[in-house]
Structures are given as structure tokens and as C-alpha cells.
Amino acid sequence: MSSILIKNAMIVTQNSNREIKLGDIYIDDGLISEIAPSIHSEAEYVLDTKGQVVIPGLINTHNHISMTLMRSLADDVHLNEFLEKTFAVDSRRTRKDVFAGSMLGVLELIKSGTTSFVDMYYWEDETAKAVTEGGIRGFLGWAVLDEDKSTQKGAPIKNAENFIREFRKKERIYPLPAVQGVYAASEETFLGAREVAEKYNTIAHLHLSETRMEVYEHEKKTGKRPAEWLDKIGFFYDHVLAAHSTWLTINEVRILARNGVSVAHCPTSNMKLATGGYAPLPEMFREGVNVSLATDGCASNNNMDMLEEMKICSLMHKAHRWDATVLDAQTTLDLATINGARALHMEDKIGSIEEEKRADIAVLNGRSERMLPLSKATAVSNIVYSAHGGDVLSTIVNGKLLMKNRQVLTMNEKAVLDMADERSRELLK
């Protein structure tokens, strides 16, 4: 494990006082060991970040990372056609495609300053290989659904448990069960997933109330809306991370709050698929629900740029509420950092730049034409409303430098692009 000294930084700490500090950061053995105005210790790597902005690595809490290969495959169509198109390709996918798509995705995450992501897919062992190679943190959710609705070989819940058992001791891999949603999973499946999550002390991920159809169909079938039903059957508890959560009543928001369920909010995906819902974030905040931010997969976004996602998130809510004060820049940055850590029950380890936390850090170019004027007063706004993934110069995960001045050190970029190119030609022909 190498030591890194970051010099002369503007540090957006995201600590409990949301302090912005000017100074140095010493990283040793994967940890942030010291933050001070000036540090003179020797280090293996020294990054002079004068004029740069150092932020906690971004946390993307809902993704289907291998779907990078389906980028721009099914745009501008109604949801049913979107599902048809993506399922048609999906049914032709091989393990190689999942690996190639995951490699492309991990590369994109590193290059845009994301250091942790939550995934939902099958063959997550292929995605785990890409995570291991790239060096980021992967919270890898093996898709769980009823066996009769699954295309997986074997029972999904068993596959998930096998995956978790095999991968849970590996570095930076956090395997977990991820339930497709109420339209594809019975009470038994949901409770089985919870049991596995509790047994191995993982997060339990799911798609929740993304579309009206999902809500109304479930209500017709069970007499309850999805969140009400999941509460009743006893699925919800404080390790549940619910993606989307757009079509919720205030009663359902309170159910999430009462159970300590976190939300993975996906504004771009919801807007692009025109699912009509706007997740009720102001009400979630008021009721005490922890909300994090996510890009969703590349078939519905079409990238995984969390800097762009923050801007779109804030804009969407401001426009929808006719209120420029909602989702202010600081709140929006919180969603993408410390709230993400909280959703993963890693708040003591990641999500902010503080001594004794793991060193998951993104360094942004503060001396660019998009980031001036730069001061403590404008830094957070510039990050949220002006920066994009290309402004990230360096990415550090667990104290290891994954990208330095836009050069990815852990992956052969050309090989990753070539493989993605080749597999996509095969897959989409």
C-alpha cells in the first residue's frame, strides 16, 4: 500500500460541518491519516493540487454497469419498446459481454471521479473481475427474482448466495442480493433475499415504484401499493436500498423513513424514460429518509457521469417545484457523497474527507474555463452546476491512485475500448 501526499488543495471535506479547507492530505495504508494546512512527511507519490479541488469520491448507488454496451440502443421510445429492445439484446448476451461492458463501465467511473457504485445484474462475478482490475469499490447486487421469471441458470436466490459467499472476502467487493422488483418477485423471493442479506450482513437492493404501471398492477393484485406491501411482508429494514422510488405517496415515504430504508434517486433515467414520476425528495428529507444519487444503467441515461447527474438532479426538482431553493448545491453534493456512504452503511469509512476514513478521493481541475471564479464560496456550486466528468484529473480509491492527470494507471484504456468495441459489434449486429 503506497503513501500519497496531496499538497495545496482546496478540500471540499463533506465533513459534518461541510467545511472547505485549504491545505494538505496525507494518505497512508489506504487511510486518510492527516489533514493539515501544511504537511512535510515523505510520500511515495506527491500530487501538487494547487488550483485544484479535492472532493470525496462520488458514490453511484444504482447501476447496471455492463449495459454500457447498450448505450444509445433504445432511445426516444416508449418504455415497453425500450424493454423489448434491451431484453432482445440481453437474451443474446454472453459472459464475455458482461465482462467487456463492465470493464468499459469501470473505466468510465474512474475517469469521472466515481469511486463506489452499486450494481444490479446477473453474472456479477464477471463484473467483480472488472472491479478488481480497475480498483474501485463495487457493491455488486446479483439479480434475484422468481425462478419462473428468470433466464438465469439455476435459482436466482441460490446464485446470489453462492456469489456472495465466494466474493465477500475479496478486497473492495461487496456482494449483495438485488431484487428485480414487485413485478418479478414473490413474497417468498423478497424474504429469501432479506434473509441472505442479513446472514452475510450486506445491503439488500431493489427497484421500487419506478413506473405507474408497476404501482397500479401491484395494487390491483395485492390491494397494496409496493412500498406498503413490502412493509407488510416484512422486507423493509435499515439495510434496504430502494432504487427510483418515484411513485410514492407521503404514507409510503413515511414507511421508508420508519424502516430506515435508503433511496437511490435516478433523475436522468426517470426523465429520459418519461416514467412521469418525480421522486418526492423534499418530503423524503422532511420525513428523514436518506436519499443518495445514481445514474442507472447506460441504456437509459446514457452515461454514468455523477457530476452531470448532480446538475440534472437539482434542475429537475427546481423546475418541478417552481422553487429555485430546493436541492441547493450543497444538498445535491451530499446525495452524491455522504448520503451514498450512509445508504451503504459505510458512513464511517467513505463519503467524506476526514482523518481515519478510507482514502476515496477525486481531484478536479479548478483552473479550467468552467471552474472560474473559484473560491470557498463558489466551489460547491461550480462542482454541482458547471463541472463534468472530464474535469476530474485524478481518482484515488482506498489510498491507491487509479488515475493521475487523466491517465488511468490500473487499466489498459486502449484494450478496454477495443474489447468493448468488438463485443458490441458482435452483440448488436
Next chain:
Amino acid sequence: MSSILIKNAMIVTQNSNREIKLGDIYIDDGLISEIAPSIHSEAEYVLDTKGQVVIPGLINTHNHISMTLMRSLADDVHLNEFLEKTFAVDSRRTRKDVFAGSMLGVLELIKSGTTSFVDMYYWEDETAKAVTEGGIRGFLGWAVLDEDKSTQKGAPIKNAENFIREFRKKERIYPLPAVQGVYAASEETFLGAREVAEKYNTIAHLHLSETRMEVYEHEKKTGKRPAEWLDKIGFFYDHVLAAHSTWLTINEVRILARNGVSVAHCPTSNMKLATGGYAPLPEMFREGVNVSLATDGCASNNNMDMLEEMKICSLMHKAHRWDATVLDAQTTLDLATINGARALHMEDKIGSIEEEKRADIAVLNGRSERMLPLSKATAVSNIVYSAHGGDVLSTIVNGKLLMKNRQVLTMNEKAVLDMADERSRELLK
């Protein structure tokens, strides 16, 4: 004037058939002289664009470019507070600040592939200097408003005319009158601006129906909504370019269509200021209004990235209409290219890549982690939904290479950033 040969490109032509061609482009004496599968002529510069995507230079039809120095100055506040904050700084601004802000802005435009922009401000002669230095096309609107509401020295309409007279023969400078809006300009002022525009054959620019307050106050005063009133007094004609145009009735949309008025749509600015309106683009298309795209100034955006703006534009309308098919990728790219050219009455010269047109071109990196898979089928979606300004490698205006592989050739980037930094510290202290 130098010759440039672009080799092995994927060319998103934006011609009338919206063809995507594979091949070479020969640029000579400022013009696109040949597009063919393979060109072997000698050229001063040869750009091998294998794996890259060549698009018409983007056209940003509403801006206050020198406000880059006010980036992130007044975020997350209600509109009245926004205006108070920006006006307070504005009243302290000097010519030097307008120049420094314009230089920073021109740099940002070049680096994000924008080759033409429409501006509205005073001291546009300072902005003209930045445009001349940077080498892009500036459609520079001198702000016109009633003399008793103006802080300009002298009568705004006279200042505008003097500016137009002095600058209209200069290369790539298109001076024009830009009326602040119905809240700041009388019938006489509006008609004076039209007279000047007609006299010098320029565009007449204005802010139209951005906020409800503007509409209701004007209706209270005159009995007519702004667009109805501007129609009645005879301001509208086919050289008018109306920014925002959000709070319009279908009757007003028809008024714009009947008069051949073009719209400069500013989705990010409208969302961020939460002015509540969603410009009725589907109705504008149906009625035959030409709609172009714009970022507005950096106080309300907070950047001028037209690639980002396209995505936000499409997302906003899809979400608002609960319809994923509106503002599809191709339509959205049209707003930012050929429709912009039409709004400027330059459709025969810019806005598409066709022989005999001026060579205004942006080259995007198609071999990046955000742009794969890349094919004729995905190119436009990738541009609109995944690319950002940082993906632009090279920018050409009027046959001149302004940026090559992210290196700006016409401006001293460090000096521009230093000047902006210094002036903003002075201005904002």
C-alpha cells in the same frame, strides 16, 4: 486562409437528409470545398479523425457571455434575490471586467465546440475584441432599453446603432440590437430597435415571456400578453429572435409562427431559476416556429456547454410531457445546429457540413469510454445523451483551426484564466 484536410471522419452532416457519411472533408479559404469518401489533395493541416465524430459547430443563440465572471454567484435563490445579487455586481463592473469575462467565455465556447453565439449586454465592443481574438462568430446584441431604465452612458438605442455601424464590417462579428424585454422597453424603444435592425439587415434579439410576473404585469398594463402586444405594435418580423419564450399561449405560438420569429430556448436557465415555464416546443414545431438552443449566461446555468444543454433539453421535455419520444436525439441536435443557423438567417452558410458552406466544425472524440458503442445508428444519441464539452477535440471556425487536440491555438489559455481570476477577485470582493 489555410487549407485543412479532415481524414477518415464519421461526419454527422446535418444536411437536409440528416446523412451520416464516412470519409474526408477538404476545407479551403474558409469553405467546405469537398466532402468525399477519400480525398488526396495536399493541405496545410491534415487532421486524421479516425474514430472521431465530426459535427457542425454548435450554435448558442442566447447568452450574456461576460457574465462568466458571475458564475456561481447567485445560485439556489428566488428570482428576485438572483436579480438583486447580479445587479449589485453588475453596477460595479468596468469595461475590463466585460472584456475579461468575454475572454473566459470565448475560451469556454471554443473548448466545448460552439462556433457561433448570440450575446446580449452592453460594452459589446469589449466582447467583440474577445471574439476577434478567439476566432469564433459573435452575434453581438447591444442591450436596448428605455433611457430612464438604463445605466448606460447615453441613449441605449444610439449606443446600439453606433456599435453596429462600427463593427458590422468586421470579420465574424455580427452586431445587432437586443431589447431587454417588455418590462424595460416602451413601444418606441421596440420599434426603434426594429428600425435599426432593418436598416443594417441584422437580427433583432429580445427576452420574451421568461417569467409569469413579466407576462401578468404586462397584461395588467396593456391588456395584452407580451407576444400579443409585440405583434400589435408591429415589432415582430422574420428577423426577430426571441429568447426563452416559455410562458406562451397557443395563440402566441401562432403569432410567432405567422411572423417567422425564431425562438432561443434556454432549458437549463429556466429550470435553474425555477421560472415555472416549459417552453411549448412540441406546439412550436407543430405550428412551424423555428426553435434553436441556448445556454443563457453563466449566472443562471452555470456553464455554456451546448452538448450538456442538448441532453438537459431533451430530458426536460420528455419528463414534462410524460413522453419519451418528444425531443428525440435528432431533433435536439437540430436545435443546436441547423435551426440555430436558420434563426440567424445564416442557413445557407453555417449549421451543417455541406459543400460550399463556411467551415464551422467541431470534432468529438468517438473513441472514449462515453462514446462507445459508436456506429451510424448510435452517433447522434451518443452526442446528445452522453457527450460533454470535454469530448470536443478540435474546433474549426471559418476554415481556421481554433483548437487542435484540446490545445487552443488562438488564445493564451493561461493568460485568459489568470485575467478572469484576477478580475473576479476584484469584482466579487
